Amino acid sequence: xTKSMVVLNDNQKIGxxxxxxxxxxxxxxxxxxxxxxxxSIGNLxxxxxxxxxIGFNKTQRFFLQKRKLKGTGCFFVxxxxxxxxxxxxxxxxxxxGFLNLFGDFFPIxxxxxxxxxxxxxxxxxxxxxxxxxxxxxxxxxxV
Numbered sequence: 001x002t003k004s005m006v007v008l009n010d011n012q013k014i015g016x017x018x019x020x021x022x023x024x025x026x027x028x029x030x031x032x033x034x035x036x037x038x039x040s041i042g043n044l045x046x047x048x049x050x051x052x053x054i055g056f057n058k059t060q061r062f063f064l065q066k067r068k069l070k071g072t073g074c075f076f077v078x079x080x081x082x083x084x085x086x087x088x089x090x091x092x093x094x095x096x097g098f099l100n101l102f103g104d105f106f107p108i109x110x111x112x113x114x115x116x117x118x119x120x121x122x123x124x125x126x127x128x129x130x131x132x133x134x135x136x137x138x139x140x141x142x143v
Contacts, residue, residue: 071100
């Protein structure tokens, strides 16, 4: 029984690091009462990381899909508002865009999280399990 492993080149590893740092800085920015500087750095690192991981052309194709244009618009307007100083309003609009853009990935993320030792046990608790099952049902990779 062999397990297939995903082989990443060095650029993709750097992209994953940048994406993770972007998420971290964004979370810190929200925790520190919508700190504009941290949110801006988080947004820029996240976008740079995603672009490096999947490449410029695939990133462009992903964001410009006809069914995702509303999400793309909200996401980038939110980023613009954060960069110009309207951090709370920008993050609200950006969150709506993020859910519209990346919502298709949530089932895959939850399937992965269920396989982790501690997090998997938490996701299988009564009540939480039913909510996660509703999210996971019908999940397929959107790319």
